Each structure stands twice: as structure tokens, then as C-alpha cells.
Amino acid sequence: MTTIVAQTGEEGTVSPYALSHLDSLESEAVHIFREVAGEFERPVILFSGGKDSIVMLHLALKAFSPAVIPFSLLHVDTGHNFPEVLEYRDRVVAEHGLRLHVASVQDYIDRGALKERPDGTRNPLQTLPLTEKIQSEKFDAVFGGGRRDEEKARAKERVFSLRDEFSQWDPRRQRPELWNLYNGRHAPGEHVRVFPLSNWTELDVWQYIAREGIELPEIYFAHERDVFQRGGMWLTAGEWGGPKDGETVEKRLVRYRTVGDMSCTGAVDSDAVTLDDVIAEIAASRLTERGATRADDKLSEAAMEDRKREGYF
């Protein structure tokens, strides 16, 4: 669907050729997907069942229509998943006949390759299973749903971001990106992280979901849930390790703004039950998505930069 926006210039001239902001962002993202399809051997889309990865998949499906997408999906499974999101993931994979790879944090913990952290958070533990899956499957391009508006270290991220065999990011050695000429050259063992939603904001993502009629897991909309408070956020009670002594569970009307590991992704108080409600709520919100919902980003000024350097998404 294309919306043509009449545009009034300084002299009052109207151009019928101006694209709407959603059309511009969509076209840019599609261009990025197609560049990767044209230049890489084994690309994969990181798919968590969160809204950004769902929008990425939707864009990829449009980019290669009426053919199937020439990529598979990769889910880094922390073992602390929301059941609604896993169900959504499996349904989408079946519906579009996609191939899903899973890198399991639980497997690494079970065989002693990773240790559970004292705080129970598994977000930082995803880096090793992700890196080893990339290496063993020889993925050379890995699409992530990261957006530059999310976090200040991400604001410095390229669309094509080169990683060494340890998945490490070196912000001082990034390639300048000029015009729309992306440089995907990489040595054997290296790979490129690709961020098609780099220039999207949280509001753009939601507006696009509404415009395209994209289905989401229900946890993005207001519902009653047993939650407890930790670090100023509402966390879902469950087998992963909450609540602890002194933390009390209560039933609240909440929704999730982001979907990640259950142990560090907070719900927000909300009565937004429809897409329009959600969009109105975000437009009025005075907190960023990560500020409202991610415990791990509050650790330090450079928490995200440090995780990214080590190979995080």
C-alpha cells in the first residue's frame, strides 16, 4: 500500500511524487534486504517473536514477493520465553514455510558451558550461543531488528556492521556508509550484522504494523497478569526465578512494550487494547522503550556498548 502525500513547498507547489515517511522507510528496508540477498551466501534473520523482528520478516516477505524469502530464521532461545511468543513464532514459521534455527541458552547452561548469573538474567548469556550458531552454520549476514533510536550506542551503528569471528563490534573501526552504497565485503569467518530498521523509531514500527495489519503476540496489548516489582519494573512471576523473598505478586493490567528475556523485560501499566490505543500511548509516553522496560540497560552509561562490543545483537 502506498500513500501519496501532497507536499506543499515554499512556493506553494505540490509534488505528487513525495513518499510518505512509512513508504520511505519501507523502501529503504526492502533495498537493504535485497542488497544482502544479492551479495551474501547464507543470510539469516534473527527472529525473537518481538515486534521489530516481526516487522523485519514482513518486510522480507514483501521484498521477495511472489517468491519465498531466500533466508532462514534464527531464534536465540533464552529458555525464559513468554509462551504466547513461542506459539506465535511456531505459527508464523509454519504459515510461511520457513526454516527456523534455534540457539538455546538452556543447552549451554545444562552442559556447563554457561553459568546462570546471580540475578537470573539471561540476556547477556545470549552472545555465546548466537556466535557459535553463526559460526557452525556459516551464516555470513545476520539481520537484526536494532534501531538507532533505541539507545545511544546503537545510534552510532552502521546498517552493515562488520563482526569478527568472535562477533565483536569495534565502534572505532566502522566503515563510513555513503549514499545507499553498502559495503558487505568480509573475510572468511567474519560476518556482517545488518539492521534494516536502523532509521525507524518505535512509533514508526507501530504505525507500520497498523497500516499493514500485521498480527502480533497478545502480550503487546493490555491484559491482566501476575507481576511483581524488581528494579522499578513489573516482571512476570514464573519458573525462571521470580519472585524472591520480600517481593510480592499482584495482578495488574499491563502490556509489554518490548519482548525479550522474561527475567529482565518489564511490563508497563497500560489499558491499551487496540493498535490505535498503543500508538496513542507511545506518542504520549515520556519514557523511551528501553528506559521503560529493560533492566540491563540501566546498569551503566555504556551497558549497551559493552554488550555490543562482545557480540550482542
Added chain:
Amino acid sequence: MSTITAEPLSETTLLRFATAGSVDDGKSTLVGRLLHDSKSILTDQLEAVERASAGRGQDAPDLALLTDGLRAEREQGITIDVAYRYFATPRRRFILADTPGHVQYTRNMVTGASTAELTVILVDARNGVVEQTRRHAAIAALLRVPHVVLAVNKMDLVEYRETVFAAIAEEFTAYASELGVPEVTAIPISALAGDNVVDPSANMDWYGGPTFLEHLETVPVSHDLAHCHARLPVQYVIRPQTAAHPDYRGYAGQIAAGTFRVGEPVTVLPSGRTSTIAGIDLLGEPVDAAWTTQSVTVLLADDIDVSRGDLIVPTKDAPATTQDVEATVCHVADQPLTVGHRVLIKHGTRTVKAIVKDIPSRLTLDDLSLHPHPGQLAANDIGRVKIRTAEPLPVDSYADSRRTGSFILIDPSDGTTLTAGMVGESFAAPEPVKDPSDDGWDF
């Protein structure tokens, strides 16, 4: 005007713009003011900045910390890399490439300007046009940024005098038009006091133009496409080979310039084969016409050989192909570019081998003087180069088409992006002069 979009579902246009200027010119203050007054800085971001500023012993929140996202930047108190900021008003969505103004970071300004429709150049009203202003104007002119805004800042420190503003605006506009900058809008502001940034100033009755934000909201973002050469670099061939689509063969790409229509005779370059557009799919939806910068899939009437790297153009308006490219380049890598350097050139969706045949001159941005035969270009140098390519390329003049007149050079050994290139003459002549001896490949 100054709040985040009040009707969240409405679609607006997108403006990409870049800022250039040093810390002393008040760039961070202007950007901070713009984001703050358009309510684009959220509470947790502001709190984080306040915490960090207090931790450094600063009294007021340092808004530069909003964009200086890397540890090294915060430690050194300088901006190393282009920072992208996003904000919206009910009239438009904005992507701001905030580029550092230090001399050694020319490549960042070039990067930010390469995708910008508008560049903001800041000057301090007390100092007027200085060497750095001329350098920024030259980069905007080289990159052919369609709109240039001269923000004359710190008007509060010159008693808001019209004569001060008028003299600076006149000097800058004269210099910019010598460089071929098509349009300069000069706006007197005080970023610190908020004059003419978002709201009109009560201190400058003599100024009748738009505020800074009003200008950003209303400046036209698309051009007269009827006069653009239509160009479609082929990214990927879509062949479903399914029962439902046994014979579908579509050429996918983002239209780099102009408009394509169903029924139009087209030529595929560099092969020169011709056909007619049988259909255009706009991400799954058939359309009669499509234009820049839409991503489309084009179907041709004839079964001819087309693959990634080819360029589809109207038969009546095809560029010449050439193996000899002469261009203005900005060198962006730490290792120098030398005569005889074997490189890869990426133009559109095509990457071919090439060799640097000559570096006829290096340009000093401060005074636009030319240094003949420098032998090499170091990081942040701007110069002229002659490149011989292994295969013919259908290049346009950068003056005609920013997307099909640009390229990058890549080091084949380690993949480093070496150089950003713009085909043809460096600067637009204020009045076009036809040179009869010109052999015509760059028009």
C-alpha cells in the same frame, strides 16, 4: 507545531538533514534546543544526561551527551562519529545526521551530507563567515545537497542587530553561489535563548522569514522528476518457479532517479539489450508507474539476460558507458589512496575491479586552491582522480544524479571502504558554461 505528532496515525513526509559546525558555534545547543522544544527528548534520556553531567561536575545538563554515545566520545568530550537523531512534528518526520565539525572529520560531514536533502551550517554572529564555514559550504556544494541553511547563531550577543545578520548572510550567499549551491536560506537565531529556533523571536521584528523548524517542515523534499534521468539498478532477480508463478521473472531494485511507466521502452546496461516494461510490482501490488525512491520489481516483455549489477534505463535517455571515470573523491580510510592502487569500485549495484590511473589534484577546502599531482590522498583529503575500470560502467554525472553519479572504492584485500566518489566536475558553475571540447561522458 512543537509537539510530537498529535495525530499519530497520519502519514507525513520524511526529511533527512545534516548539521555541520563546531562546538563553539553552538551546534549541540541548537540540536538540543530543537529536540527539547519539539519534545523529542524523553524523560529517562534527560535524566541520564543530567546524572552524567553532574558526575562530571557540570552545572547544567550537557546536551552533547545525548548524541555522544560511545565511551571514547564521552571520555574525550568530543564527537567522533556521525550520530543519527530522530524526531517528528505533526508536519514531518526528521532524520538528523549530526556530524562533528573538527577538521580531521571531513569524512563524517561527507557521510552525513551524502544522504541529506538539507545541510545546516552554523556560524557565530560575532565571528561571521570563517575558514570553517567556507569548508562546510564547499562540502555541501561538492555533495550537491539541494538545500543549505545558514543559521546565524548567538544573535543575542550582537544585540539582535539586523546589519550584523545581513552582512554575514550576504557574504555567505555570495560564496555559496560561486560554488554552485542552488539555494541558501539564512536564518538569524539564538539557540541558547530560543530565538527563531522553534518559536518566532520577539527580539528580531525586522526578520520576516520562517523559524528554523518552520523551514525544516516546509522545504520541498522531492524534485521535478519529469526532468530526471530514470535509473533502476537491478539488485536481485526474483524467480518464484512455483505452480502459481511458473514464468515470473522480475528485476528487483530501488529506483535511483526519475519515473518508470508500464509500456516504456527500456535498455539494460552495460549489455545494451532492449525491451519494454511489461509490468511494475510495488512490493506485491501492480502499478502503472513508479518513481524514486520506491523499491519495485520490474517485469520485461522480452526474455533477455538481466542480472544483479545491471542498470535499467529508458531507451530514449540512456547514459553512455565508460571504463574511464573522472571524479572528485573524498578519501575516508586511514591508509592513503595512491596512483596505481588496485581497488574495487561499487557503483549502484555493480562492483568491478579498477585501478587508480592518476590523482591530478588535491583540493584545499579553506580557499579552494588546487595542489597538482599530490601522488596520494590521505584520510579526509578531497581530490580529483582518474580511474580505469575492468568493465564498462553506466555512470551519470553526480550533478545530474546523486545516486547513479556516486560510487565507493573498496580495498580488495581487507574490504575497507577507501574513498567516496562523485563523477564529473567538482562544483556546479554559477552559470553553466558549455565546453565544446568536452567529450561528453559526464554531460
